[in-house]
Amino acid sequence: MKDQVGVVLSNREVSRDLFLLRLRVPYQMRESRPGQFVMLKVGTSHDPLLRRPFSLFKVREREVEILYKVVGKATSMMRDLRDGDTVSLMGPLGNGFQPWGEGETPLLVAGGIGLAGLGLLEEMLPEEGFLVAGFRTRDEAPLELIRKRNSIITSEDGSLGIKGTVIDGIEMLLREVGKTKFSLFACGSRGMLKAVSLFARSHSTNCQLLLESYMACGVGACQGCVILTHSGYKRVCRDGPVFSSDQIVW
Amino acid sequence: MKEVDLTTEIGGLRLKNPVLVASGTYGYGLDYRDLYDPGLLGGIIVKGLSLEPQEGNPPPRIVETPCGMLNSIGLANMGVKEFVKVQLPLLRELDTHIIANIYGKTSEEYQEVAQILGDQEGISALEVNISCPNVKRGGLLFGAEPISAHEVISSVRRVYKKTLIAKLTPNVTDISPIIKAVEEGGAEAISLINTLRGMAVDIHTRRPKLGSGFGGLSGPAIKPIALYFVYRAVRSTNLPVIGIGGIVDAEDAIEFFLVGAKAVQVGTANFVNPKAPIEIIEGIRAYLEYHQMGDIKELINSLKEC
Incomplete structure (x- = not known):
């Protein structure tokens, strides 16, 4: 640092x-x-x-x-x-993402500005990796920054890509590619992350979330940015900002 | 030119320079070591320690307000036993004083924490927190009343032989009786101010912005209040006074020395500019050289009348 x-x-x-x-x-x-x-x-x-x-x-x-x-x-x-x-x-x-496991296909899930947290990971995606990026409307989507290959874009108002949320995008992807063992990497609003977590749990899929929080120090000193996990409060800055989705108490 | 003398004394404790880092803003002392050697500081006051680990308050615990911030951390800490086992050995390597801030729900708890730390090599002094606005029991309740403030400090004094500092709250009408009480209880120094009680409201959700409803205000916004409290404290006691509140640069620190503080603590500024304490030490040195003072003691309490 x-x-x-x-x-x-x-x-x-x-x-x-x-x-x-x-x-x-x-x-x-x-x-x-x-x-x-x-x-x-x-x-x-x-x-x-x-x-x-x-x-x-x-x-x-x-x-x-x-x-x-x-x-x-x-x-x-x-x-x-x-x-x-x-x-x-x-x-x-902070701690970054853990790599996806052997035999798993990485699937990045970005909700709006959540795309900001997945840029470095996107560069490391193998050819068969996927990205689902969801926006509310077309004018919110920074299209030039979204990879062309293996990506699905959704918009809530239907003005771009598939009409719906990232969950609709993920479900469509699953229908298309059939039996693939995915590993999810998600960043976005709290509501979106919760939805992705529930999806991951119901599909027994590994899922890592990049969280955000109000922070003061950013290095673990002040304990101001905590979120509730199944093992108590954890500092988003130092213990995260990446957490396994099954750790988070929603 | 002879090197200026920055050493200062807080009770029996001799600091190589008068700049400390405030409890709660510096973790357990090592979070910023990538940026500079914490051994350069006059001293490190570690996160408030209680007898048992504390989870702290529900989030959000931080909200920014104009030129300041509210926090309601709630004294989340690993507990004194874990601190002694895991953190203290690492801190002993540093070439500076480690001061433990302590907190309890009862005066017996304060005493027990003090006893554990009193036996430890590497802890130079205790700062007794009788002023936290973020806990339901203890904390501010003790520090807002002379009788309970006296009770806590004297119970710690009975078991702790080294330097004892009482950290005081500004959330009182008159601080003089509190100072008198902790002095009679055996405090060798006082540090002030802890945060000021405050709150912020989200007008869209109509809820308090902090998870626990209210918190403590710190940062540049509170500096004039802190300075006045220190000014008053210095004039009501012979105990050494450590100034705290909104200090972000050397100019701020020098104001506190002028009104009589013998040392200062840098708090919220650590979040904004982690190197602030080091820049403040250098800034004080440069100021003294410029004004041809060879010793910080010439600066302390040298305020002129208006």
Whole structure:
């Protein structure tokens, strides 16, 4: 883990309210594992005060990409970043995904901005791996960032791909490919993750979830970001952010 | 030029510099070691320890507010026995003082925790938390009343021989009787302020934003209040005072020294800028050199009248 200054290389809107921030960093981040995150801060203002956690979407030698959604004050400040501006970023943090097992086919499941947490894993997908990405509407989908091969896109209003949720997408995939032993990797809203977990349980499928939480420190010190698991409260930042779906108490 | 002297004394405890890290913001002392050597600090105050492990409060436990944050962690901790077994051996390697923050539901529990830690090599002092706003029993209840504050501190004093610091709450009308009570109970120093009680509400769900309803406010938002409490405390006791509350840089720390704090604790700033305590130490040194003071003691309590 390092605390470093990232220089903005580009920062552009890829779909409605979704932005892709590309940073050059002094220390290489190649050792980052899929599912890990950074704590990022724009400027030195006390308002907003805390850093914000963001998944690593893509990592090159000394380049980092973060896919983010503008939702509040901190992300609005990120949207206003121009080329050459700097941000502070600390990471990589947290435990990444465990690899899929032998004989299993990886299936990534992204709900909306949840795509941001699956970027590094997507790069490691074998040819037979799949992605199901769900959005509410067409204008929310960053199509340029979604792999072409073996991917299913859903939208709740039917304006893009299959009408429905990611669960509808997964079920369609199962009908198409028949008897395949999948291993699920999901990131998205709490409701979506719960639905994916229930699906995984009813199909006896391994399923890992990348969770998000309000964080203060990001390194395990403050115990602020906990979620309830079957073995008590766990810190999303340090014990996660990836958890096996059967650990979570919904 | 001669190196400036940053050493300061808190009761019987001699610190190599006056910058400590506050309990609850620094885990068990090692979470930030990738970024710098924690041995550079004046001291580390570890997460509040209780006799038995505590799960803590339901999430969300953190919410940001303007220039500050509310927390309701609820003193989640591994318990003193696990701490002594697993964490303390690692902390002994560090070249700084380890101060254990302790908490109990009864004064007997405080005493038992103190007794366990009193037998341990590597713990330099205890900071007794009688001021946490996030637990139903103990905590703030003890620190808000002189009689109970005295009871807890004196019961710990009976079994603990090294430096004893009482951590006080700002959630009182007048802090002077509390200070007097902990002084009579045997505290050698006081640290203040703990967080201020506060809450935030989600207007869409119409629920409190924190899982337990309310919490403690910290960060730059509370610094003026903290500074005033320290100012008042210094003028009402001869005990050394450790200033806490919203310190994020050297300028903040120097304000606390000017009103009389003998040391400071950096808390919430650790989350924002983990290297803040180290930058503060360097900033204090630079300030003293610039003003041609050879010793931090020349700075402490040197506030001029308005």
